[in-house]
Amino acid sequence: MALHAKKPSRVSSGFLAALLFVVLILVMAIFERGRSLALAETPSVHGPWMDKTLSPDRRADLVLQEMTLDEKIALLHGNGMPGWPRAVPHANPYLGNGGAGFVLGVQRLGIPIIQMSDAAYGVRSSGENGRYSTALPSNVAAAASWDVQAACAYGALIGRELRAQGYNMSLGGGVNLTRDPRNGRTFEYMGEDPVLAGTLVGDRVKCEQAQHVIGDMKHYALNDQESGRNEVNAIIGKRAMRESDLLAFQIGIGIADPAAVMCSYNAVNGDYACENKYLLTDVLKKDWNFKGFVVSDWGGTHSTEKASAAGLDHEEPMDDFFGDKFKQTVEAGKIPTAELDDHVHRILRSEFASGIVDDPVKKSVVDVEGGLEISRHIAEQSIVLLKNDRGILPLDRAKLHSIAVIGPNADTSMISGGGSAQVDPPGHGATKWKEHVWFPSSPLKAIARKTPGATVEFDSGADPAYAAALAKRSDVAIVFAYQWTSEDMDLPNLSLPENQDAMIEQVAAANPQTIVVLETGTAVTMPWLNAVRGVLEAWYTGSQGADAVANILFGEVNPTAKLPMTFPRSEADLPHPQLATPPPEERGRRRSGEAKPTFEVHYDEGLKVGYKWYDAANKPVLFPFGFGLSYTTFGYSGLRVSTGSETTIGFTVKNTGSRAGEEVAEVYATLPASAGEPPKRLVGWDKVHLNAGESKEVSVPVKTFYLSIYDEASDSWKLVPGTYKFMVGGSSQSLPLVENVNLK
Ligand code: BGC
Numbered sequence: 007m008a009l010h011a012k013k014p015s016r017v018s019s020g021f022l023a024a025l026l027f028v029v030l031i032l033v034m035a036i037f038e039r040g041r042s043l044a045l046a047e048t049p050s051v052h053g054p055w056m057d058k059t060l061s062p063d064r065r066a067d068l069v070l071q072e073m074t075l076d077e078k079i080a081l082l083h084g085n086g087m088p089g090w091p092r093a094v095p096h097a098n099p100y101l102g103n104g105g106a107g108f109v110l111g112v113q114r115l116g117i118p119i120i121q122m123s124d125a126a127y128g129v130r131s132s133g134e135n136g137r138y139s140t141a142l143p144s145n146v147a148a149a150a151s152w153d154v155q156a157a158c159a160y161g162a163l164i165g166r167e168l169r170a171q172g173y174n175m176s177l178g179g180g181v182n183l184t185r186d187p188r189n190g191r192t193f194e195y196m197g198e199d200p201v202l203a204g205t206l207v208g209d210r211v212k213c214e215q216a217q218h219v220i221g222d223m224k225h226y227a228l229n230d231q232e233s234g235r236n237e238v239n240a241i242i243g244k245r246a247m248r249e250s251d252l253l254a255f256q257i258g259i260g261i262a263d264p265a266a267v268m269c270s271y272n273a274v275n276g277d278y279a280c281e282n283k284y285l286l287t288d289v290l291k292k293d294w295n296f297k298g299f300v301v302s303d304w305g306g307t308h309s310t311e312k313a314s315a316a317g318l319d320h321e322e323p324m325d326d327f328f329g330d331k332f333k334q335t336v337e338a339g340k341i342p343t344a345e346l347d348d349h350v351h352r353i354l355r356s357e358f359a360s361g362i363v364d365d366p367v368k369k370s371v372v373d374v375e376g377g378l379e380i381s382r383h384i385a386e387q388s389i390v391l392l393k394n395d396r397g398i399l400p401l402d403r404a405k406l407h408s409i410a411v412i413g414p415n416a417d418t419s420m421i422s423g424g425g426s427a428q429v430d431p432p433g434h435g436a437t438k439w440k441e442h443v444w445f446p447s448s449p450l451k452a453i454a455r456k457t458p459g460a461t462v463e464f465d466s467g468a469d470p471a472y473a474a475a476l477a478k479r480s481d482v483a484i485v486f487a488y489q490w491t492s493e494d495m496d497l498p499n500l501s502l503p504e505n506q507d508a509m510i511e512q513v514a515a516a517n518p519q520t521i522v523v524l525e526t527g528t529a530v531t532m533p534w535l536n537a538v539r540g541v542l543e544a545w546y547t548g549s550q551g552a553d554a555v556a557n558i559l560f561g562e563v564n565p566t567a568k569l570p571m572t573f574p575r576s577e578a579d580l581p582h583p584q585l586a587t588p589p590p591e592e593r594g595r596r597r598s599g600e601a602k603p604t605f606e607v608h609y610d611e612g613l614k615v616g617y618k619w620y621d622a623a624n625k626p627v628l629f630p631f632g633f634g635l636s637y638t639t640f641g642y643s644g645l646r647v648s649t650g651s652e653t654t655i656g657f658t659v660k661n662t663g664s665r666a667g668e669e670v671a672e673v674y675a676t677l678p679a680s681a682g683e684p685p686k687r688l689v690g691w692d693k694v695h696l697n698a699g700e701s702k703e704v705s706v707p708v709k710t711f712y713l714s715i716y717d718e719a720s721d722s723w724k725l726v727p728g729t730y731k732f733m734v735g736g737s738s739q740s741l742p743l744v745e746n747v748n749l750k
Pocket residue numbers: 106124177224303304426493
């Protein structure tokens with residue numbers, strides 16, 4: 007009877023659903039038509055600028071001569087993004103690809119639309135495209151590999167997947183230094199050292215661009231905290247910034263020759279980064295000879311004339327200042343044509359140099375299997391073994407009968423980093439802003455696969471007493487602890503959220519055979535450290551995280567990663583124990599061109615970022631920069647420093663343990679006292695593969711520039727004559743080889 011009564015409404019709801027479905031298909035078809043228009047190959051054009059034998063600069067000049075003022079202005083701004091409050095009226099129909107921005111091309115001259123997508127650790131916005139992207143380990147994880155080949159594989163994968171999804175410009179390449187580990191975007195950057203971060207971001211972007219996409223480095227510069235990022239004015243001395251944050255960009259740009267650099271939201275020494283002449287023109291374009299274009303962060307443009315004169319080439323995501331206003335200012339003679347043409351030239355040049363004109367993007371299918379393989383391999387090289395008391399790891403499966411897998415979602419998935427970097431997990435659809443996104447990579451299943459003979463049980467840890475009881479009846483407890491971070495927020499502190507510290511303490515008290523696997527985007531404090539036997543820093547591990555972790559836990563892979571940032575003992579030891587925050591009325595304001603700097607952060611620690619700060623202040627740390635254990639051990643001997651036009655550091659590394667492994671051998675230098683520098687700086691490294699008992703001679707060339715200081719008086723880099731101490735070893739605090747040499 008009840009069934010009968012419901013019948014009519016079932017029919018009508020079924021009909022409604024069918025109708026809705028048809029409407030949905032129609033709407034999608036209309037959108038898809040817009041998109042295919044956007045992606046359609048620009049008709050073949052036979053101008054002299056299509057001659058591939060000419061230089062990108064020459065080709066840009068030749069097109070530029072043909073362009074009208076309106077066509078030039080069209081290249082200077084974006085045309086909106088999904089969800090942005092106002093759309094540009096003349097960009098109709100919507101020609102975007104669902105990404106963060108797009109720039110109209112010049113069809114009649116064969117200049118394609120630039121389709122941009124965020125791509126920090128994988129291609130974002132794939133969900134909106136109904137497509138799939140590989141999530142790589144977060145950028146800070148990739149930095150922990152200290153591996154230039156891994157950085158290259160990382161960039162190449164993103165470049166391929168961008169193109170497969172119809173994008174020809176990447177917004178990845180974050181390289182702000184970890185000046186404060188509470189910065190919510192630390193996971194998107196490459197750690198605290200300019201030489202390490204700059205080298206790795208350089209290799210990443212170089213290989214990304216080799217796939218024929220426009221590569222980008224960001225956020226230039228000193229966007230080192232997210233709190234009040236649109237209102238904060240970062241105050242810092244010239245030498246300090248040149249030897250820290252700017253040096254990372256300088257090195258990266260030198261390696262990759264990126265087509266674009268994104269200026270940041272914050273102000274630096276009074277001027278917004280996107281209208282800061284010192285940053286954009288004096289340093290980036292003149293001193294570093296950057297040939298690409300400067301793109302504003304989204305809503306980070308604050309003026310027309312001032313920004314243009316300072317060196318901003320392109321506004322995103324709209325045309326508030328670089329559209330009609332720009333045209334009127336040119337027509338009024340307030341922006342010289344040469345200045346306009348320089349912006350346009352830089353954009354065109356980048357399009358030719360990156361290959362997006364000669365090799366237009368065509369949508370295709372992402373290599374899912376290949377991507378998973380690369381993601382897992384990089385994760386395995388990124389996971390840092392922080393503690394291995396009495397060799398509890400690798401776990402011996404022959405001796406394990408019962409394993410407790412504990413932690414939030416450890417039965418199903420692993421956490422990822424949020425904000426514009428967020429990659430949509432398969433089957434999830436488009437993720438929401440600041441959603442905690444867990445990737446379907448199950449630690450429980452990965453561990454169970456390794457141990458078919460053992461009982462593997464799960465507890466979420468929500469009730470620590472349950473978790474402790476499970477740990478007590480198991481041979482070993484593996485706790486997966488997480489910390490979620492995102493763009494547009496900083497962490498209030500470095501503690502694990504959700505009572506996880508107390509949970510770990512209770513688990514370890516119930517069973518000392520406890521191993522903690524950290525899924526974090528930055529450093530965390532570890533009040534339970536002495537109570538547990540093992541700790542792995544797995545970071546945000548990407549699509550294949552659980553398998554990578556399991557391979558390390560059970561010894562299929564010998565860990566090789568080293569920390570690219572210091573883990574402090576407490577927030578009290580940071581250069582700024584209290585984060586600078588905006589005045590209350592400014593909090594939560596939406597980014598916009600009208601924002602004004604309303605508060606300052608004084609980076610008085612200057613160039614002493616990360617270990618340089620702790621070294622100089624003589625503060626003990628939880629885990630030092632460059633630290634990471636292996637399942638084997640290494641010995642160092644025979645330091646030889648040779649000087650000349652370049653300094654070369656030679657030494658021998660020996661695998662003194664009983665299994666093959668890889669050692670990141672680090673070289674630091676102490677400058678002469680008169681240089682007034684912190685106690686040491688990283689100047690080079692090598693990653694050496696060694697079989698058990700094997701020795702290898704290693705030779706690390708050190709650029710004179712890496713030994714120099716920035717001299718404000720002459721605005722140049724100078725080598726201070728005197729005694730240099732070179733130190734070599736396996737972490738910034740374990741440097742057994744030392745030699746002093748005199749350099750002139
Ligand atoms: C972020 C950029 C990002 C842009 C586009 C901004 O909020 O700071 O890193 O590329 O949005 O999504």
